């Protein structure tokens with residue numbers, strides 16, 4: 799089953815161990831194949847490419863809210879956004 803993480807800043811999704819329903823591979827997101835899209839990042843099984851994890855990217859409001867709550871990664875992302883030209 800594919801797990802979708804709606805809140806990028808929720809702790810633990812990187813370390814969570816997933817079991818591939820297709821080939822029984824087990825591991826965390828760091829061992830998976832990562833594919834970056836505009837709206838989301840997809841992690842798939844390194845053995846059979848079954849999609850295991852979909853991380854929805856936070857919108858600006860979510861980044862700002864997390865930064866305001868003290869999330870270090872969100873603060874760094876806001877700094878990067880402040881330097882980037884607006885699309």
Ligand SMILES: [Zn+2]
Pocket residue numbers: 818819820821822823843844845846847848
């Ligand atoms: Zn697999």
